[in-house]
Amino acid sequence: MHTVAVAAFDGVVGFDLATALEVFGRARLPGGAPAYQVKVCAERREVDAGSFVLRAPWRLDAVIGADTVIVPGTADLAAPASAPLLRALRRAAARGARVASICVGAFLLAEAGLLDGRRATTHWAAATELARRHPAVTVEENLLYVDEGDVLTSAGAAAGLDLCLHMVRRDHGAAVAAEVARASVMPLERAGGQAQFITHEPPAASGSLAPLLQWLASNAVRDIGLDDMAAEAAVSVRTLLRRFRAQTGTTPMQWLTHHRVRRAQHLLETSDLPVERVGQATGFASATTFRDRFKELVGVSPSAYRRTFSAR
Incomplete structure (x- = not known):
């Protein structure tokens, strides 16, 4: 069975983490069997998610052995990334795992070096900062998600649902993905090329102009x-x-x-x-x-x- 490891860490955005759990956890094959085994993985047993504490059943070695790794966003982009998590992401990618991020989880993928030379997206409000920190990444700030094959990134929280459904559709076809979308009461088709809805404020000028x-x-x-x-x-x-x-x-x-x-x-x-x-x-x-x-x-x-x- 295809194993999906969802990374949990202090400061993880609960909505992003739950998105992956719900989409992959609800997916059923035509005969009714689960399409994925979903594991929540963390460096320590307990994870501080801000408004609640999460108990993670699996350690980071499950990330290394997974078929797909999902990295949710973090509530604090200034917080240092977990070195053990970055090592686990690199090792998972090296052995051929598909790695995906939701929202600002792209910063962790970039920190691990997995986005260098690739296209990626993230929440529009953080796109400029992602490009500044990681100039080797081509940041597509307007897109809902970007599929680079073995590395995928998505924009804000709702776009994480689009990305997860897209991966289910890739793995098991549109019929399986449609059942998950129906259970989640959301449309199946919002193509990755669709733009994020951004308030387009023109640049300001404080000088002579x-x-x-x-x-x-x-x-x-x-x-x-x-x-x-x-x-x-x-x-x-x-x-x-x-x-x-x-x-x-x-x-x-x-x-x-x-x-x-x-x-x-x-x-x-x-x-x-x-x-x-x-x-x-x-x-x-x-x-x-x-x-x-x-x-x-x-x-x-x-x-x-x-x-x-x-x-x-």
């Missing part, structure tokens, strides 16, 4: 070009581009698009304006341009975003 950014925000509904921006800032277009990149890390037009998309997200959440009117009200030249830029940044169409987040 701050007045220009305020002007752009106030006039974003207008048809504004680089010449207009340069004139407002009283500099040449070339100087504007150089200063903008230095102070915000992006280009003027990209900043303006991010601002417009963020405003559109707010209107989609709080108003009943038709999608075309939302595009017009946020400064996009056409409904097609609005839909294209919105999906490019958010990962779903404006209509799909409204269905998910509308407060009306």
Whole structure:
């Protein structure tokens, strides 16, 4: 039987750990037999999970011998990683185990060196920090999960469910995974390439461009070009581009698009304006341009975003 080892450690996020236990523990083969043997493994018998104490039946040697290893997230990214756990993860990967992380569990995989030269994702709020700490990792901050074959990573807590179901589907087919999804009352299909829902705040600037950014925000509904921006800032277009990149890390037009998309997200959440009117009200030249830029940044169409987040 396929053995799934779920790592437990002080500060483990209980939801992430329970996600793996529920998905793999509920999976049944067509005849009704369990699809997996699931083991909770830890360096010590008792694990401090913050709001509760967990008793782990298995030690870390079960991680080394498992077919699949799941690493949940940690509540404190500043806490040092467990050296014995990192060694166990390396040994498990070396002997051919499939290793996967949920949410910020990706930091432990990266610390173990298992993500070097690979694509990976994590919770969007921690993606920049993962990239900073581990430059050898290609961080895909917008994706629900990334499957690199023997190493898989997922975004926030709900994306951990998507990833675990994806692995069940890989192992035993869509019918088995569909039964687990039905028992968990969640959709089977949310592809890994789907974007995380991120609030797209444009980068701020505290230097000489701050007045220009305020002007752009106030006039974003207008048809504004680089010449207009340069004139407002009283500099040449070339100087504007150089200063903008230095102070915000992006280009003027990209900043303006991010601002417009963020405003559109707010209107989609709080108003009943038709999608075309939302595009017009946020400064996009056409409904097609609005839909294209919105999906490019958010990962779903404006209509799909409204269905998910509308407060009306």
